[in-house]
Amino acid sequence: MEILNYTEEHKNFRERLRAFLEKEVTPFADQWERDGIVPKSVWRKMGQGGFLCTDVAPEYGGMGGDFLYSLVVAEEITVTRQTGLITPLHSDIVVPYINSFGSEELKKKYLPGCVSGDIVTAVAMTESGAGSDLAGIQTAAVEEGDDVVIDGSKTFISNGLNADLVVVAARDPAVENPYEALSLYVVESGTPGFTTGRHLEKMGMRSQDTAELFFSKCRIPKKNRIGDKGMGFLMLMQKLQQERLVCAIMGVTGAEQILEWIVNYCKQTSVADKPISKSQAVQFALVEMATDVKLGRTFVDKLVAEHMEKKDIIVETAMAKYWTTEMLNRVANRSLDLCGDFAMSEKCPIVRAWRDAKIMTIFAGTNEIMKNIAAKFMGL
Numbered sequence: 001m002e003i004l005n006y007t008e009e010h011k012n013f014r015e016r017l018r019a020f021l022e023k024e025v026t027p028f029a030d031q032w033e034r035d036g037i038v039p040k041s042v043w044r045k046m047g048q049g050g051f052l053c054t055d056v057a058p059e060y061g062g063m064g065g066d067f068l069y070s071l072v073v074a075e076e077i078t079v080t081r082q083t084g085l086i087t088p089l090h091s092d093i094v095v096p097y098i099n100s101f102g103s104e105e106l107k108k109k110y111l112p113g114c115v116s117g118d119i120v121t122a123v124a125m126t127e128s129g130a131g132s133d134l135a136g137i138q139t140a141a142v143e144e145g146d147d148v149v150i151d152g153s154k155t156f157i158s159n160g161l162n163a164d165l166v167v168v169a170a171r172d173p174a175v176e177n178p179y180e181a182l183s184l185y186v187v188e189s190g191t192p193g194f195t196t197g198r199h200l201e202k203m204g205m206r207s208q209d210t211a212e213l214f215f216s217k218c219r220i221p222k223k224n225r226i227g228d229k230g231m232g233f234l235m236l237m238q239k240l241q242q243e244r245l246v247c248a249i250m251g252v253t254g255a256e257q258i259l260e261w262i263v264n265y266c267k268q269t270s271v272a273d274k275p276i277s278k279s280q281a282v283q284f285a286l287v288e289m290a291t292d293v294k295l296g297r298t299f300v301d302k303l304v305a306e307h308m309e310k311k312d313i314i315v316e317t318a319m320a321k322y323w324t325t326e327m328l329n330r331v332a333n334r335s336l337d338l339c340g341d342f343a344m345s346e347k348c349p350i351v352r353a354w355r356d357a358k359i360m361t362i363f364a365g366t367n368e369i370m371k372n373i374a375a376k377f378m379g380l
Contacts, residue, residue, distance in 0.1 A: 047117025
């Protein structure tokens with residue numbers, strides 16, 4: 001019995017998206033990897049195709065789709081061998097803050113552009129001294145009349161260069177409790193006092209533009225605050241379930257892609273006139289990886305179904321994020337071993353997959369933090 005019930009509309013959407021990606025994205029993945037960024041024109045093409053922010057209501061330009069559309073996009077974008085066009089970050093992690101908590105004015109102003117791809121978004125939480133610990137955020141937001149003045153810096157911000165709109169987490173320095181001091185604000189690129197720093201070079205996910213952001217007396221209207229003042233931490237916590245679920249989806253999809261490639265490679269590569277897939281040691285390795293991948297897919301699909309039923313699965317998605325991304329790394333590492341000498345060449349697709357896999361254990365909350373969450377639930 002299938003866990004997820006795809007309609008014909010979902011299946012047609014996947015076919016359209018796959019055809020789009022095969023034409024507009026996959027052929028350019030290697031060039032984007034060298035450039036360290038993707039052209040913004042591709043974001044607009046994604047929007048024109050109806051592949052961005054699929055859950056946004058029609059009144060704001062969206063299709064009002066369910067989470068299965070997000071699942072389809074996350075899966076199909078994962079197999080393109082590039083990470084710069086990271087649409088799940090935009091559609092399913094950043095934009096939902098505006099869609100769920102923003103004022104009607106903010107929704108009307110920004111959501112249509114987010115859907116069309118004319119607006120690319122980023123979320124700015126991480127700082128040099130505050131990664132997974134949101135209570136450690138030092139970027140300050142001080143109200144002055146009808147304005148808010150933001151001072152501070154952020155680092156390792158995905159879409160940092162391409163972003164037209166950034167959701168910034170900042171704290172009121174006058175409030176002692178760090179959880180009650182946090183608020184979220186939308187800041188447009190080009191706002192005086194808001195500048196983009198270095199294009200950060202990374203071990204993996206090289207086609208993704210990752211940058212530092214700086215705020216120096218950056219003045220924005222108070223109406224650019226998302227939700228009520230001091231509610232930033234609660235809003236972030238409420239959306240982390242979906243963020244971690246998206247990471248788990250991409251983790252298990254990435255592992256499936258690697259497994260498919262390495263199985264074919266082992267069948268087609270011979271040693272002493274015999275495919276290496278006939279070696280018992282290789283067979284055991286492939287079967288163990290296939291078992292892990294199937295376990296991960298079943299777990300993730302079940303969580304997707306429960307998420308769509310609006311169940312509280314904070315702990316389970318933390319477990320899934322940790323387990324699937326660790327599993328992805330195990331599969332990538334073991335597959336690289338099976339490639340032998342070919343693993344030394346950049347022509348081997350597992351090399352890039354192996355590099356890209358590592359960061360997934362770190363972003364969206366490190367896997368150690370995911371285990372801490374589960375440990376607290378277990379009363380440990």
